[in-house]
Amino acid sequence: MGALCKKCRERAQIKLPRHNASFCQKHFKEYFFKQVEKAIKKEKMISPGERVLIAVSGGKDSLVLWDVLRELGYRADGLYVNLGIGDYSDRSEETCIRFASSRSANLYTISLPAFTGGAGIREISRKVRRKACAACGMIKRYLFNRFSWEMGYGVAATGHNLDDEAATLLGNLIGWKEDYLSRQAPVMPSNHPRMVRKVKPLFRVTEKETAACAVMSGIGYIYEECPLARGARSTVYKNTLNYLEQHSPGAKQQLFYNFLQKGRPGFLQKREDVQLQSCSRCGQPTATETCAVCQMLEKIGAPPLSLSEGGAVKQKAGEALAP
Amino acid sequence: MKVKLEMPEQKELEFDRRMKVHKMLEELHINPESVIVIRGGELLTADDWAEVGDEIRIRGVISGG
Numbered sequence: 001m002g003a004l005c006k007k008c009r010e011r012a013q014i015k016l017p018r019h020n021a022s023f024c025q026k027h028f029k030e031y032f033f034k035q036v037e038k039a040i041k042k043e044k045m046i047s048p049g050e051r052v053l054i055a056v057s058g059g060k061d062s063l064v065l066w067d068v069l070r071e072l073g074y075r076a077d078g079l080y081v082n083l084g085i086g087d088y089s090d091r092s093e094e095t096c097i098r099f100a101s102s103r104s105a106n107l108y109t110i111s112l113p114a115f116t117g118g119a120g121i122r123e124i125s126r127k128v129r130r131k132a133c134a135a136c137g138m139i140k141r142y143l144f145n146r147f148s149w150e151m152g153y154g155v156a157a158t159g160h161n162l163d164d165e166a167a168t169l170l171g172n173l174i175g176w177k178e179d180y181l182s183r184q185a186p187v188m189p190s191n192h193p194r195m196v197r198k199v200k201p202l203f204r205v206t207e208k209e210t211a212a213c214a215v216m217s218g219i220g221y222i223y224e225e226c227p228l229a230r231g232a233r234s235t236v237y238k239n240t241l242n243y244l245e246q247h248s249p250g251a252k253q254q255l256f257y258n259f260l261q262k263g264r265p266g267f268l269q270k271r272e273d274v275q276l277q278s279c280s281r282c283g284q285p286t287a288t289e290t291c292a293v294c295q296m297l298e299k300i301g302a303p304p305l306s307l308s309e310g311g312a313v314k315q316k317a318g319e320a321l322a323p
Numbered sequence: 324m325k326v327k328l329e330m331p332e333q334k335e336l337e338f339d340r341r342m343k344v345h346k347m348l349e350e351l352h353i354n355p356e357s358v359i360v361i362r363g364g365e366l367l368t369a370d371d372w373a374e375v376g377d378e379i380r381i382r383g384v385i386s387g388g
């Protein structure tokens with residue numbers, strides 16, 4: 001006899017040692033939705049009626065986030081950025097489109113190569129002499145913020161889960177990166193007129209729980225790895241934390257929640273606030289005269305980015321997308 | 324039973340006896356926190372038995388980046 005659901009005593013499909021509970025499909029989803037709702041309410045992530053844009057990649061986290069927010073009644077649309085990483089990008093785009101159609105949800109897609117004369121992340125990172133993931137991270141964050149702002153979204157959400165946050169925290173603690181530590185939070189308020197609030201509604205659920213929710217909700221997601229991902233350090237941290245979790249259930253959440261409650265306030269006090277200015281070329285928030293993405297585009301000989309030109313933004317599924 | 328690993332690297336294994344999921348994961352040196360175990364459309368917990376005729380998928384849940 002396997003484990004039984006804590007709520008209804010039917011066969012359990014998942015055990016959650018950190019909550020000392022097991023759940024059947026129905027009650028697991030109930031639990032999962034409650035955790036997300038609690039994160040949103042407690043951290044004041046999204047106001048009632050506010051439109052939210054979700055950065056979707058085709059992976060389990062962002063698609064589950066989108067599905068759950070819609071089920072919870074939030075007005076959530078998706079943005080997919082095709083990074084021009086060969087077949088991998090095309091397969092992940094198709095995955096997002098398929099999901100959006102299945103839910104009649106609104107999906108925007110942006111194709112990075114359409115702005116760069118065909119260059120994707122691999123080519124750009126070579127030309128600007130940066131690691132692929134560093135260049136990619138900057139470009140994704142830039143496009144996500146700029147697109148959200150131009151389309152009038154007040155809040156933008158990503159699929160970071162508890163494992164992501166705990167692993168990032170562990171890395172920042174080992175390096176004692178006070179500046180990053182002061183900034184790591186489930187909500188990043190806007191500190192520039194063109195900066196949109198960023199939120200992470202999945203920070204209370206684990207990676208395993210999110211994958212379970214995807215399977216139970218019939219969400220087809222892409223689980224192959226990006227070909228440019230090279231043995232990310234974060235995977236080592238995640239495995240280390242999972243080893244701890246296995247022997248001491250609740251370790252991951254304790255680490256992250258304790259940090260938020262007791263550690264972060266101290267780092268916030270010490271923080272020196274950099275006044276963000278507007279980029280001289282694109283107007284986006286930056287600490288330097290010209291923002292990092294405009295500098296990259298300049299280096300590869302691409303014109304300043306205009307999201308409304310070039311047919312790079314397409315509406316995919318769902319009804320009209322007018323704001 | 325057939326066991327398909329999707330960690331995401333794919334690999335197929337065979338076991339010729341029924342066994343509990345936690346025992347299977349232990350033999351494969353897999354931390355239960357890092358995977359979901361799927362049979363048909365359903366998830367198995369570490370306490371469930373995998374039977375001789377079953378087709379099991381063990382899917383990694385850790386995303387990099």
Ligand code: SF4
Nearest residue numbers: 133136226228229388
């Ligand atoms: S692995 Fe690196 S290059 Fe690939 S999508 Fe993620 S950040 Fe971009």
Ligand SMILES: [Zn+2]
Nearest residue numbers: 005008024027
């Ligand atoms: Zn139940």
Ligand SMILES: [Zn+2]
Nearest residue numbers: 279282291294
């Ligand atoms: Zn700029």
